[in-house]
Amino acid sequence: MQRSTILQPGVEAPDFTLKATPDQAVSLSDFRGRPIVLAFYPADWSPVCGDQMSVYNQILDEFRTHDAQLLAISTDGVWCHLAFARDRRLGFPLLADFEPKGAVGRAYGAYDDKEGVCERALFVIDGDGRIAWSYLSPSGVNPGADGILAALERLRPDEPRQTRPRQQETHP
Amino acid sequence: MSTLKPPLDRDDHLRGPSSAPIQLVEFGDYECPYCGQAHRTIAALRAALGDRLGFAFRHFPLVGAHPHAELAAEAAEAAGAQGKFWDMHDLLYGDQRALSLPHLERHARALGLDMQRFADDLRSHRHLGKIRADVHSGAISGVGGTPTFFINGRRHDGAHDFDSLLAALTLDPTERLQAHG
Numbered sequence: 001m002q003r004s005t006i007l008q009p010g011v012e013a014p015d016f017t018l019k020a021t022p023d024q025a026v027s028l029s030d031f032r033g034r035p036i037v038l039a040f041y042p043a044d045w046s047p048v049c050g051d052q053m054s055v056y057n058q059i060l061d062e063f064r065t066h067d068a069q070l071l072a073i074s075t076d077g078v079w080c081h082l083a084f085a086r087d088r089r090l091g092f093p094l095l096a097d098f099e100p101k102g103a104v105g106r107a108y109g110a111y112d113d114k115e116g117v118c119e120r121a122l123f124v125i126d127g128d129g130r131i132a133w134s135y136l137s138p139s140g141v142n143p144g145a146d147g148i149l150a151a152l153e154r155l156r157p158d159e160p161r162q163t164r165p166r167q168q169e170t171h172p
Numbered sequence: 173m174s175t176l177k178p179p180l181d182r183d184d185h186l187r188g189p190s191s192a193p194i195q196l197v198e199f200g201d202y203e204c205p206y207c208g209q210a211h212r213t214i215a216a217l218r219a220a221l222g223d224r225l226g227f228a229f230r231h232f233p234l235v236g237a238h239p240h241a242e243l244a245a246e247a248a249e250a251a252g253a254q255g256k257f258w259d260m261h262d263l264l265y266g267d268q269r270a271l272s273l274p275h276l277e278r279h280a281r282a283l284g285l286d287m288q289r290f291a292d293d294l295r296s297h298r299h300l301g302k303i304r305a306d307v308h309s310g311a312i313s314g315v316g317g318t319p320t321f322f323i324n325g326r327r328h329d330g331a332h333d334f335d336s337l338l339a340a341l342t343l344d345p346t347e348r349l350q351a352h353g
Contacts, residue, residue, distance in 0.1 A: 052316055052317060054236055054237045054317070055316060055317055057236045058235065058236065058307060059307065059310075059311040062311045062312075089235075089236035089237070090236060091236075138329070141316065143314070143316055144313065144314030144315045144320070144327075145311050145314070146177075146312055150312075
């Protein structure tokens with residue numbers, strides 16, 4: 001099967017403005033100075049309940065450790081995103097690549113023309129707006145966050161590494 | 173390739189011999205119906221593979237989607253502190269609609285746990301640190317949903333039904349090496 005070719009590290013990340021809610025838009029450039037994690041995914045309401053977005057929601061603290069902002073993008077409309085985010089209690093924006101359909105996905109090379117949805121593609125963008133890491137997941141496989149977290153770690157080699165013990169303090 | 177980090181250690185709950193040539197690790201959530209199905213599949217795999225299979229469980233409660241999952245994980249750990257992790261694990265997967273506090277206490281009573289200690293552990297969230305450590309492990313290991321399996325330290329990206337898992341478990345290169353060695 002022909003897979004799309006996603007944008008590679010070193011390339012400037014194409015800016016975009018997409019709706020996050022019915023009355024609120026988000027631009028990539030709003031987040032200049034911070035690392036961004038862009039997660040393209042095919043659709044809300046994945047038939048697998050423990051899906052990629054629920055997993056990322058569960059580990060938002062891991063992204064916060066790196067001061068990184070997670071933005072998830074699919075071709076679903078804002079009302080669909082709103083219902084999905086409420087149902088799963090998602091604590092990060094779901095952006096609607098809805099009109100013109102898939103334009104941002106195409107700009108990143110992460111659009112599946114045959115299915116008419118975004119691929120499962122991940123990008124880590126540095127504070128200067130440059131792609132630091134990208135990954136296209138094999139069809140049907142939910143990518144975890146291991147590659148994202150390793151890329152975020154590499155973005156700040158001068159800072160002391162966050163080491164977290166296997167057994168953490170209890171939280172009374 | 174996504175690999176298990178950190179590898180299995182003493183903090184892990186293990187069923188079967190730690191020296192078993194096939195090590196299966198699941199990241200799971202007690203409220204996830206797919207994990208419930210996987211629980212029955214794993215019982216069948218353990219029966220089929222016997223002492224060749226070691227099975228470990230790490231917690232990955234998806235609290236946004238599953239409001240009872242984290243407390244249920246704490247209950248399993250609290251039972252584990254009294255030597256009954258797998259008994260509680262089986263009870264939790266035995267009825268995934270019964271995961272609120274009164275149900276957890278009923279399970280604990282049925283297992284003959286010290287109820288004062290069990291209740292104190294839940295109230296003080298004594299075992300939440302262990303659960304969060306498991307979630308961190310899942311994050312850096314590439315957990316992409318629940319359940320996610322690792323076979324001899326490598327993420328299994330195939331299907332979760334009995335035949336697919338059995339084929340993956342018995343075709344793993346490490347195991348093949350053992351079989352021919």
